[in-house]
Amino acid sequence: MAKVFAPQIATGNDLLEGDVVYFTAAGGWTRVLAEAATAGSREEADALLARASKFPNEVVGVYLTDMALDAEGRPVPVHFREEFRLKGPSNRPEHARAAATQA
Amino acid sequence: MYQYTDFDQAFVRERVAEFRDQVERRIEGTLSEDEFKPLRLMNGLYLQLHAYMLRIAVPYGTLSSRQMRQFAYIADTWDRGYGHFTTRQNLQFNWPKLKDVPDMLDALADVQMHAIQTSGNCIRNVTADHFAGAAADEIEDPRVTAELLRQWSTDHPEFTWLGRKFKIAVTGAENDRAVVKAHDIGLRIVRNEAGEPGYEVLVGGGLGRTPMIGKVIRDFLPKAHLLPYLEAILQTYNLDGRRDNKYKARIKILVHETGIEEIRARVEAKFAENLAVFPGVNPDVLARIEAGFAAPAFEPVSDVVPAVSAGLRSWIDTNVTAHRLPHYAIVTISLKGIGETPGDATSAQMRVMADLAEEFAHDELRISHEQNVILPHVPRRHLAAIYARLKDAGLATANVGLISDIIACPGMDYCALATARSIPIAQDIATAFADLDRQRDIGPLKIKISGCINACGHHHVGHIGILGLDRAGVENYQITLGGDGTETAAIGERAGPGFSADEVVPAIERLVEAYLDERQDTEETFLEVFRRVGMAPFKAALYPAQEARSNAA
Numbered sequence: 001m002a003k004v005f006a007p008q009i010a011t012g013n014d015l016l017e018g019d020v021v022y023f024t025a026a027g028g029w030t031r032v033l034a035e036a037a038t039a040g041s042r043e044e045a046d047a048l049l050a051r052a053s054k055f056p057n058e059v060v061g062v063y064l065t066d067m068a069l070d071a072e073g074r075p076v077p078v079h080f081r082e083e084f085r086l087k088g089p090s091n092r093p094e095h096a097r098a099a100a101t102q103a
Numbered sequence: 104m105y106q107y108t109d110f111d112q113a114f115v116r117e118r119v120a121e122f123r124d125q126v127e128r129r130i131e132g133t134l135s136e137d138e139f140k141p142l143r144l145m146n147g148l149y150l151q152l153h154a155y156m157l158r159i160a161v162p163y164g165t166l167s168s169r170q171m172r173q174f175a176y177i178a179d180t181w182d183r184g185y186g187h188f189t190t191r192q193n194l195q196f197n198w199p200k201l202k203d204v205p206d207m208l209d210a211l212a213d214v215q216m217h218a219i220q221t222s223g224n225c226i227r228n229v230t231a232d233h234f235a236g237a238a239a240d241e242i243e244d245p246r247v248t249a250e251l252l253r254q255w256s257t258d259h260p261e262f263t264w265l266g267r268k269f270k271i272a273v274t275g276a277e278n279d280r281a282v283v284k285a286h287d288i289g290l291r292i293v294r295n296e297a298g299e300p301g302y303e304v305l306v307g308g309g310l311g312r313t314p315m316i317g318k319v320i321r322d323f324l325p326k327a328h329l330l331p332y333l334e335a336i337l338q339t340y341n342l343d344g345r346r347d348n349k350y351k352a353r354i355k356i357l358v359h360e361t362g363i364e365e366i367r368a369r370v371e372a373k374f375a376e377n378l379a380v381f382p383g384v385n386p387d388v389l390a391r392i393e394a395g396f397a398a399p400a401f402e403p404v405s406d407v408v409p410a411v412s413a414g415l416r417s418w419i420d421t422n423v424t425a426h427r428l429p430h431y432a433i434v435t436i437s438l439k440g441i442g443e444t445p446g447d448a449t450s451a452q453m454r455v456m457a458d459l460a461e462e463f464a465h466d467e468l469r470i471s472h473e474q475n476v477i478l479p480h481v482p483r484r485h486l487a488a489i490y491a492r493l494k495d496a497g498l499a500t501a502n503v504g505l506i507s508d509i510i511a512c513p514g515m516d517y518c519a520l521a522t523a524r525s526i527p528i529a530q531d532i533a534t535a536f537a538d539l540d541r542q543r544d545i546g547p548l549k550i551k552i553s554g555c556i557n558a559c560g561h562h563h564v565g566h567i568g569i570l571g572l573d574r575a576g577v578e579n580y581q582i583t584l585g586g587d588g589t590e591t592a593a594i595g596e597r598a599g600p601g602f603s604a605d606e607v608v609p610a611i612e613r614l615v616e617a618y619l620d621e622r623q624d625t626e627e628t629f630l631e632v633f634r635r636v637g638m639a640p641f642k643a644a645l646y647p648a649q650e651a652r653s654n655a656a
Contacts, residue, residue: 016130016201018154057132060150079576081515084524085152089516091444091526095183095198097153 008045009036009075010052011085012062020085020097021059023052029059031097033086034074038067104167104467105250105395107215114257115212118219122146123205130202145225147218148204151519157196157204158221159211163231163249163273164192164470166216168457171468173214175450175457181207186453188438188446190510190561191270192230192470193221197517219257224265226256226337232274232281233471236396237479239427243292243300245275248329250392251384255330262337266344267352269337270309277590282472284308284317284592285564287354288336295323302329306336306366307358310558314594315355318363320370330384331377335370338377343369399465399480404430407483415490417539418501423486426479432486434464434478435471436493437500437508441537445511445529446474455496459489472561473510475503505542506550506615507533510561514554514571515578521554523571523578528552528607535608536615545615548629551586564588566630567614568595569607578604584614584641585633596638598645610645617644 010023021029022036030036039045045064052062065082067075077083088096107115125142128134134142143149147158159174174194178184181203182196189195199207211217220228229249236244252271256262262269274281275292283289289305302324308317324332340354343361358366407430410416424433436456439445448456456476460468463485469477481489493499502508509532512518514525529552536542551565555572562568568583579601586595602610617640618629633641 013150013154015136018150018199018201020153056136057130060136080578081152081573084515088153089197089526090524091516091530 005041005045006066006078007038007040007069007075008048008064009033009038009067010048010062010064011036011082012052012059015058015060023048023062027051029055033076036067036075038069038073038075039064104165105246105392108391112212112215115215115217115219116209118146118217119205119208119212122208126201126205141223144222145219146204146208147221148199149222149519151197151517152515152521153517154198155201155204156517157199157207157218158189159194159196159216159218160221160228161192161194161216161470162228162253163235163246164233164472165235165246166468166470167214168461168466168468170214170216171453171457171460173210173216175453177207177210178450178453180210185447185449187444187513188448188470188474188476190472190474190512190559191221191228192233192472193228194470195513197513220253222268224267224269226252226259226262226265226269226271229253229256230270230272230281230286230472232276232279233469233477234280234424234433234479235275235469236398237426237431237433238276238278238280239425240278241276241427242294243275244396245273245281245290245292246396247389247393248273248275248290248292248302250395251329251389252333254388254392255333262341265337265341266346267349269340269354271333279588279590279592280471282561282564282588282592284590285310285314285561285588286317287340288333289317290329293323299325301325304332304336307355307363308592309353309355310561310563311353312350312556312558313353313355313359314558314563315359316592316594317355318358320363320367327383328374328378331381332370332374334377335373338373339366339369399467401428401431401465401480402482405482405484408487410487414494414499414501415487417543418490418499419486421501421505421543422503426481430483432481432483434481434486434489435503436476436478436498437503438475438498439502439508439533440497440500441502441507442530442534444526445509448476452496452498455492455498459492463489473508475508501539502542504547504549505539506536506545506548507542508549509533510549510551510565512553512555512560514552514560518554520557521571522556522573523554523580524604525552525554525560525569525571528569528571528580528604531608532611535612544625545619546625546628548615549588550611561588562586563594564592565595566633567611572601574601580604580607582610582614582645584638585630587630598638598642600646613644613647614641617641 025037272286291303304321305317464478509529511525511529515521552569553560564586583595
């Protein structure tokens, strides 16, 4: 049986700040995961990665990662690594990323 | 303390200027990430999970109060007010911005520090016994050797592009506090039958995915032959080490696959060639280095006021070690406050430690591979004052060497390579065993936690080692038992299937109960019990359901 394709987003780190950033449908970058563009098929994901990779002097280490979709169709992490990238270090709540970026 | 020469000072300044230019070109876009990455790594700059991370070298773990204060200044000015001391005696800042890093490096150069040799496939920052120069069991101060190796290895043209990173550790004492047997090269200062000091040279040790205990390649190397001999080892590794597979590229694999006898023969042949053309270390240079590590001007013997408070007494029992002078002591400041992040210190705490070193302890501090800070030369008459000030700063936890003095790598809370978190596991264990009386009853017990197979948390040499892995998208922790990082080094043995994060603390509780049941008296340590009775009772404690099934069968 063919593997069901999990929705994917493109993410990387901001060159200047190092922050976790997500690629948007409008072709820019955001710190808010809910604003990330999601790809629903292999072809869409390949196209998303190709578009997201055109910013070599703004964002580094761009890659695709699996997401789940919430009731409103917004991406939410399926793997704990992306959960930590989204939230910040769990040992220092004072350095957690702003709640706004997690909406 | 060792002071930079004009050459050293000019060298680090030039490196900062060069890196400043590279950062500017990267920001302008004239350097690509592929071009920039090896350059930033040569200057200690990583890109981690949430941010850049700057790893600063604390050569052989020694620093002055001025240098420690500069860390605090850097933390407040360009980072988030704290730093993380690592298992390689380094300091990491977790939140620098790319454009600020050259300024941070300039601020380091102001106090004779840098971030060179903290990354990349070069000879890394040489580590040493954190009690160097102070320990009662020392033959010679290992830092003279470590500094000589730093000068020899920094930007060594032949060894700048090795197959993989290369780590050297030195100890000058009987008790190995520098984990020399888990390094690519370990050096032990020993005496020959004539009483002359020299080195026992070990090669091919290491942790990571293929843990190995180093093998003795030379029983006794005269001190004067150190550089041509190490050069011969590096040349052999550089030529014969594997470059086809990153995971088999360390010298430990070469030694393991080739055999120590054959490696010894190759090294000795190259050594003979090197020695024939080696003019010897310039005696002026050597004398200058030795003078840099001369003992401080110790004060005369004085009366010591006996410790009156129970808190002070128990802190002295656990955190204070005998100095080579009876009226002095070595103080270990625990960076393992119960529930805190192992190895982290705030800028305010850094300033307190700097002040104490300056006021009471000949202006010297050390970083240990166990992620604590040491005041190596403390007149005993000052212990009470130091304890009081540490207590005010939240730095007086009396747990050194006990179950809550846990080594933990940054793990997935920070590290891009991690497969699971380490810090919260350490915090949970320390909190579960918070009662210091109970900790003292359990006695010496080293727990070491790594958040991935690279083993920065030294889990293989923990009496209890914990390795965090990603098992089908869930954090899972493997437990190893019986590891030892000292002169009686051993790689821990895997106990069995891993545990979920929630199951780790109960598992540790069961291991401790099993130990307390098995020990013959309160003097017998966890490691001694493990060596005497083996894995079986601990395995039974870890996996009771399995045990019950096999008993029923």
